[in-house]
Amino acid sequence: MAERNVRWGILATGGIAAAFAADLVDLPDAEIVAVASRRREPAEAFAERFGVARAYGDWESLAADPEVDVVYVATPHSAHRAAAGLCLEAGRNVLCEKPFTLNLREAEDLVALAREHDRFLMEAMWMYCNPLVRRLKALVEDGAIGEVRTVQADFGLAGHLLPGARNGVLPSGHRLRDPALGGGALLDLGVYPVSFAQLLLGEPDGITASAVLSEEGVDLQTGALLSWESGALAALHCSIAGGTAVTASVTGTRGRIDVPSGFFHPDRFVLHRDGRDPEEFAADPADGPRTSLRHEAKEVMRALRAGEKESPLVPLEGTLAVMRTLDAVRERIGVRYPGDAVTATARATV
Ligand SMILES: NC(=O)C1=CN([C@@H]2O[C@H](COP(=O)(O)OP(=O)(O)OC[C@H]3O[C@@H](n4cnc5c(N)ncnc54)[C@H](OP(=O)(O)O)[C@@H]3O)[C@@H](O)[C@H]2O)C=CC1
Ligand SMILES: O=C1CO[C@H](CO)[C@@H](O)[C@@H]1O
Structure with a gap:
């Protein structure tokens, strides 16, 4: 190959x-x-x-x-x-x-x-392959803002911005409204704030959450507070009921990084180090449009050529840790899908 x-x-x-x-x-x-x-x-x-x-x-x-x-x-x-x-x-x-x-x-x-x-x-998880997100992670790991204390991130889309919406409303049967298809904000959009927080802090030690559910029983909007024994907190939000700022911010003991709207595919972010002028980091135009999925495709091809069975950018343990958090949030907000029961039953009979 x-x-x-x-x-x-x-x-x-x-x-x-x-x-x-x-x-x-x-x-x-x-x-x-x-x-x-x-x-x-x-x-x-x-x-x-x-x-x-x-x-x-x-x-x-x-x-x-x-x-x-x-x-x-x-x-x-x-x-x-x-x-x-x-x-x-x-x-x-x-x-x-x-x-x-x-x-x-x-x-x-x-x-x-x-x-x-x-x-x-x-x-x-194309966000993890985005060159600027990788840069941000490296800066945090190098201690540019000290010890991370707070992560804030949200991803909310108004009905009219959601693919498949008609007249600003998601039609009944749309995958985001349908429990059988894993509908709701958390799995579709909330996975980005959760993955962003866990990229920087790993799996949380504590999780609380609250949500507003639709008549079908999927979450229209969910807020989650994740905590780490290190003293870090992440305040995360997602919604299919309104277009939020879709920003992220990471605060440490010696500074802060702000990622503007569209944080999951940024084209710039600003590093505020205590006592210094803000520094802006911008995407390299050679990396293509910010919506491009090419970075994850290239990472897959690089890994295949190298004979690797998983990507160091999107390790499977990290994916499992995010799924554990999503399960925990769903348990707290009372969202269950038909597929949850099917899987459990199928395994019980093996
Ligand atoms: N990385 C990103 O930025 C994005 C990721 N996503 C993710 O991609 C996935 C698909 O989303 P999206 O493309 O928006 O969804 P769509 O509804 O546009 O497409 C999904 C496709 O899956 C097939 N499908 C539909 N219903 C079922 C079903 N019940 N069982 C099996 N296959 C079905 C259909 O293809 P066919 O008729 O050919 O079988 C359908 O066209 C989701 O998991 C979503 O989270 C979505 C948007 C953006
Ligand atoms: O992953 C995603 C990113 O944004 C899309 C909307 O623009 C979502 O619908 C989607 O599932």
Whole structure:
């Protein structure tokens, strides 16, 4: 693989699958060789749009395709476990969209499958691959702001900004309203503030949370307070009921870093070190548009070429730790999905 293009398969043909495919097409050493949908027609339309050679009307055929090096799973959250599991069992490497799975139990299943089949597996937490986020993490680790004491981060979108909304409202059956698809703000958007806090502080020692739920029983907005025995706190918020600032701030004993709107794919941030003028860090224009998913794709290809089974930028232990936090928050706010019970029952009968 060191010498040739990495051959990608795309599993599902929705909004993010198209965005990811468009970014892959721009990478000279990547090639999309196959796409799979639950039905043949969407796969064929996607294949035609992105110049993909093989279009499958089922997931199994993609998973079994020996000329696919890595599959990008882009289904709703509730299907990540099934789709990624199928691919790993068939010997494919997998990049799986965020949130990695519906719950920790499913996440552990996937990690176990990847290890059993000796395959590469990574959560598509593109924020962790963003060059400026990496820079921010390095500055914090180097002590630029002293010991981290507080993280604030929020991600709220107004109805009209959410993909698939009509007249500013999410139609019933939309994946973000549907408990069967893992709907609600926390798993879709809250995963970013949680992942941001845990990137800098690791897994929390304490978690409290409160939420407003929809009539379907998914969270419209959730606030969570995470705490660490070190004395750090993270105040996190997410919402599908209103467009918040989508900013993040990290305060330490000797300064602060402010990340402006769109903190999960920043194009700049400001470092305030006590007693010094603020320093602005800006994205390198050569890194492409801030919405580009190329950095995670490049990280997957780098790892595959190096023979690595997981990425040091998005380690599986970190993904599991985030899923543990999301489970704990859901438990506190009373959001349960049908898939939680299915997984538990299925495992109990093994
Ligand atoms: N990294 C990022 O910035 C983003 C990540 N995401 C993540 O990507 C995932 C998909 O989101 P998005 O693309 O917005 O969603 P969409 O609804 O646009 O697309 C999801 C696709 O999955 C397939 N699908 C739909 N329902 C089901 C089902 N019940 N079971 C299995 N497959 C189904 C369909 O493809 P087909 O008809 O071909 O089977 C559908 O087009 C989510 O987990 C989300 O969190 C989403 C947006 C941005
Ligand atoms: O991950 C995500 C990032 O932002 C999108 C909206 O712009 C979300 O819907 C999505 O799930």
